Amino acid sequence: xxxxxxxxxxxxxxxxxxxxxxxxxxxxxxxxxxxxxxxxxxxxxxxxxxxxxxxxxxxxxxxxxxxxxxxxxxxxxxxxxxxxxxxxxxxxxxxxxxxxxxxxxxxxxxxxxxxxxxxxxxxxxxxxxxxxxxxxxxxxxxxxxxxxxxxxxxxxxxxxxxxxxxxxxxxxxxxxxxxxx
Amino acid sequence: xxxxxxxxxxxxxxxxxxxxxxxxxxxxxxxxxxxxxxxxxxxxxxxxxxxxxxxxxxxxxxxxxxxxxxxxxxxxxxxxxxxxxxxxxxxxxxxxxxxxxxxxxxxxxxxxxxxxxxxxxxxxxxxxxxxxxxxxxxxxxxxxxxxxxxxxxxxxxxxxxxxxxxxxxxxxxxxxxxxxx
Numbered sequence: 001x002x003x004x005x006x007x008x009x010x011x012x013x014x015x016x017x018x019x020x021x022x023x024x025x026x027x028x029x030x031x032x033x034x035x036x037x038x039x040x041x042x043x044x045x046x047x048x049x050x051x052x053x054x055x056x057x058x059x060x061x062x063x064x065x066x067x068x069x070x071x072x073x074x075x076x077x078x079x080x081x082x083x084x085x086x087x088x089x090x091x092x093x094x095x096x097x098x099x100x101x102x103x104x105x106x107x108x109x110x111x112x113x114x115x116x117x118x119x120x121x122x123x124x125x126x127x128x129x130x131x132x133x134x135x136x137x138x139x140x141x142x143x144x145x146x147x148x149x150x151x152x153x154x155x156x157x158x159x160x161x162x163x164x165x166x167x168x169x170x171x172x173x174x175x176x177x178x179x180x181x
Numbered sequence: 182x183x184x185x186x187x188x189x190x191x192x193x194x195x196x197x198x199x200x201x202x203x204x205x206x207x208x209x210x211x212x213x214x215x216x217x218x219x220x221x222x223x224x225x226x227x228x229x230x231x232x233x234x235x236x237x238x239x240x241x242x243x244x245x246x247x248x249x250x251x252x253x254x255x256x257x258x259x260x261x262x263x264x265x266x267x268x269x270x271x272x273x274x275x276x277x278x279x280x281x282x283x284x285x286x287x288x289x290x291x292x293x294x295x296x297x298x299x300x301x302x303x304x305x306x307x308x309x310x311x312x313x314x315x316x317x318x319x320x321x322x323x324x325x326x327x328x329x330x331x332x333x334x335x336x337x338x339x340x341x342x343x344x345x346x347x348x349x350x351x352x353x354x355x356x357x358x359x360x361x362x
Contacts, residue, residue: 041275041280041281042281042283043271043272043274043275043280043281044275046268046271047272047275047276050272050276070261071257071261076252079261080252083260083264083268084267084268085268086265086268087264087268088268088269088272090223090224091224091228091231091269093224094222094224094225094228099224
């Protein structure tokens with residue numbers, strides 16, 4: 001299974017491709033960080049990101065695209081740009097019929113480091129070790145993109161098993177009249 | 182001048198095209214509201230919006246695309262989706278080389294109604310009158326999209342004049358040594 005992970009952003013957008021599967025060590029295929037100039041028009045910046053991420057999708061034909069789910073708890077202006085960047089990445093995947101999965105930052109941190117509030121340095125160190133990289137990916141957005149992909153590789157079998165178990169479980173019916181007791 | 186205005190949103194995305202120019206009454210060319218199902222995957226919803234807005238762009242060849250600038254003061258979940266929708270619209274314009282202008286809700290309200298805190302009913306009533314429409318556009322997202330386009334038509338000549346005036350003004354130079362006095 002091949003996953004393209006994206007840490008969306010206007011100034012720096014991390015894109016990383018990781019291969020993996022049951023019993024196989026995960027392997028980094030390619031990672032890049034797209035930078036766009038802060039003084040360029042917003043639409044132009046989104047286009048630059050779209051062109052680069054589409055080229056990565058077409059080059060590596062991922063089975064899934066995993067994107068960081070954006071929250072608006074931080075700087076409002078930054079978050080809007082990040083959401084817009086994540087939108088154009090999701091659109092590029094949808095145009096190619098590639099399913100998109102969204103993971104929160106804490107899900108990603110928990111998946112690669114064991115706890116949801118790991119800092120950037122810890123995530124980078126774990127990604128370097130887990131993917132047996134010769135050196136730490138830089139900037140942090142590159143490591144984050146690989147972490148997104150790895151998180152999806154590791155979470156998706158579990159989610160599939162949970163979904164299968166839920167589907168196989170007998171439907172629970174509550175007899176009328178018992179509801180309020 | 183032809184402007185395509187967009188009131189971005191995942192559930193309802195308003196798209197309206199208005200023609201206008203100096204001394205000409207503005208004229209509505211087409212307006213539509215794209216609806217996407219709340220239970221569809223996010224990437225699929227963004228694709229549906231992109232396909233419809235691109236068809237409008239290709240059909241009407243606007244000179245400018247005017248999009249509502251999103252703020253995150255409201256419901257966080259809604260705002261993220263709205264930002265993502267606005268991103269795919271801006272991307273579609275950038276791919277076609279059409280300049281994108283962003284206007285805030287209060288700029289739009291002020292442009293069409295004279296004050297920045299007009300309610301939806303007032304905006305709809307003004308748009309219906311200003312564009313001499315046979316009936317009020319529904320839902321409100323349709324009126325908002327037309328208001329975006331009209332706002333841009335009326336603001337852009339003023340902005341162009343201001344930019345020209347700024348460019349024509351002699352540069353102000355401060356002699357060295359006077360800076361801190």
